[in-house]
Amino acid sequence: MRLLVTGGAGFIGANFTHSWANENPGDQITVVDSLTYAGSADTLAPLGEAVELVVGDITDAALVDELVAGADAVVHFAAETHVDNSLTGPSAFVQSNLVGTFTILEAVRRHGTRLHHISTDEVYGDLPLDAPDIRFTADTPYNPSSPYSATKAGSDMLVRAWVRSFRVAATLSNCSNNFGPYQHVEKFIPRQITNLLTGRRAKLYGAGANVRDWIHVEDHNAAVRAILAGGRIGQTYLIGADCERSNLAVLQTLLEIMGHDPDDFDHVADRAGHDLRYAIDSSALREELGWAPAHTDFPAALAATVDWYRANEAWWAPLKDAVEAGYTERGQ
Numbered sequence: 001m002r003l004l005v006t007g008g009a010g011f012i013g014a015n016f017t018h019s020w021a022n023e024n025p026g027d028q029i030t031v032v033d034s035l036t037y038a039g040s041a042d043t044l045a046p047l048g049e050a051v052e053l054v055v056g057d058i059t060d061a062a063l064v065d066e067l068v069a070g071a072d073a074v075v076h077f078a079a080e081t082h083v084d085n086s087l088t089g090p091s092a093f094v095q096s097n098l099v100g101t102f103t104i105l106e107a108v109r110r111h112g113t114r115l116h117h118i119s120t121d122e123v124y125g126d127l128p129l130d131a132p133d134i135r136f137t138a139d140t141p142y143n144p145s146s147p148y149s150a151t152k153a154g155s156d157m158l159v160r161a162w163v164r165s166f167r168v169a170a171t172l173s174n175c176s177n178n179f180g181p182y183q184h185v186e187k188f189i190p191r192q193i194t195n196l197l198t199g200r201r202a203k204l205y206g207a208g209a210n211v212r213d214w215i216h217v218e219d220h221n222a223a224v225r226a227i228l229a230g231g232r233i234g235q236t237y238l239i240g241a242d243c244e245r246s247n248l249a250v251l252q253t254l255l256e257i258m259g260h261d262p263d264d265f266d267h268v269a270d271r272a273g274h275d276l277r278y279a280i281d282s283s284a285l286r287e288e289l290g291w292a293p294a295h296t297d298f299p300a301a302l303a304a305t306v307d308w309y310r311a312n313e314a315w316w317a318p319l320k321d322a323v324e325a326g327y328t329e330r331g332q
């Protein structure tokens with residue numbers, strides 16, 4: 001198998017690349033990544049020559065065409081991914097998420113290459129806090145709230161249209177909030193872990209009642225592998241691990257794991273347009289492809305993630321001060 005992974009120097013794509021390289025040592029794996037602030041060659045360095053990293057932009061049509069021509073399948077993770085950044089600088093989101101996905105689609109169309117497109121539950125907007133029985137399914141109407149989720153929603157629509165109009169052999173997946181190794185310190189869980197590790201206080205937006213549905217990155221990637229192997233072309237699969245928690249509850253679990261008092265945090269300015277609740281019904285994926293999450297003990301998986309950040313300070317420490325300076329400027 002000749003596999004092209006876009007965004008493979010970022011959090012989820014790098015974890016995917018590590019697992020794939022370990023499980024399929026004979027495969028040719030190429031990562032294309034422009035190494036934005038969110039990508040790092042260091043994350044792939046442990047794989048040595050098992051992976052070729054091409055530093056380039058997915059909006060570069062000539063480069064993408066050449067790389068897709070040499071691949072049997074493309075797994076498309078590359079995107080601008082942080083909601084808060086999309087509120088202050090949406091332009092990069094339009095470029096990478098919309099124009100980038102369009103560029104990938106045109107190349108796989110020309111070469112007849114299998115594509116899996118990675119997306120998010122945020123395309124469905126949010127759910128009320130007081131209706132626990134309602135969850136997102138593949139039939140939920142798209143209703144994105146932020147510039148990030150609007151551009152991801154648009155990218156999903158492009159993929160669906162290219163399947164229908166041009167018979168591109170693509171599948172899609174929309175996953176809930178991931179956590180685990182190599183997640184950028186701008187995101188909620190690694191930000192709090194590294195705040196506590198550097199003597200800062202944890203920071204909760206607003207009252208912390210907003211609910212996210214957490215999944216370990218390895219479980220997300222196991223689902224992606226199952227879809228690549230057995231998913232139906234044109235199908236959208238929702239990936240989630242039935243792990244809804246309020247932000248306050250996640251933070252207090254983390255404070256306990258790290259030996260802090262449960263009220264050892266600051267309430268900071270809320271996010272504009274902050275989605276209330278995400279929740280995924282992944283029964284269709286489980287029934288059709290037999291996938292199930294393995295990391296179902298959330299406190300244990302969180303504790304292992306804390307251990308990873310403790311052991312890998314050299315990976316995240318160079319990023320930390322600049323990220324916190326940006327948050328301070330925004331009152332967060």
Ligand code: NAD
Pocket residue numbers: 006007008009010011012013032033034035036037038039040056057058059076077078079080081082095096100118119120121152174175176177178179183184
């Ligand atoms: P990330 O921000 O950690 O990594 C994104 C990677 O894409 C980085 O390495 C970056 O350099 C690269 N990239 C960005 N723009 C590029 C461009 N124009 N050309 C080439 N490379 C570019 O993101 P992540 O959390 O790993 O997310 C990966 C994918 O998963 C995204 O499509 C995201 O929407 C989706 N997703 C993320 C989550 C989550 O909880 N993190 C949940 C569901 C879906």
Ligand code: TDX
Pocket residue numbers: 081082083084119120121122176177178186187188189191203204205206208210211212247271
């Ligand atoms: O310091 C913080 N304090 C806080 O309370 C940060 C950074 C976040 N939050 C809140 C905002 C959200 O309700 O925590 C929750 C999670 O925040 P993020 O990590 O920014 O994730 P979210 O906005 O939910 O989006 C994530 O999941 C879906 C990813 O960043 C997206 O790329 C993915 O599509």
